[in-house]
Amino acid sequence: xxxxxxxxxEKPDYLVCTCMEVMYSQIVEEIKAGVTTYNGLSERLGVGxxxxxxxxxxxxxxxxxxxxx
Ligand code: FES
Numbered sequence: 681x682x683x684x685x686x687x688x689x690e691k692p693d694y695l696v697c698t699c700m701e702v703m704y705s706q707i708v709e710e711i712k713a714g715v716t717t718y719n720g721l722s723e724r725l726g727v728g729x730x731x732x733x734x735x736x737x738x739x740x741x742x743x744x745x746x747x748x749x
Contacts, residue, residue, distance in 0.1 A: 696737055699730025711745045
């Protein structure tokens with residue numbers, strides 16, 4: 681899958697975690713800054729600490745972003 685040099689943030693930004701109001705771009709920024717685990721993202725951003733409905737999505741973003749680097 682060749683999507684060019686920078687696959688990061690090719691998607692439009694959107695709200696991933698409505699409980700904690702965390703945007704897709706914030707999650708990607710943390711991953712780029714070196715956070716490589718879901719728990720790390722949860723600690724830094726609070727994602728998944730409310731209703732937990734975003735957990736699978738956050739994990740998927742994490743995986744996709746790490747693979748895209
Ligand atoms: S949407 Fe992320 S914890 Fe509820």
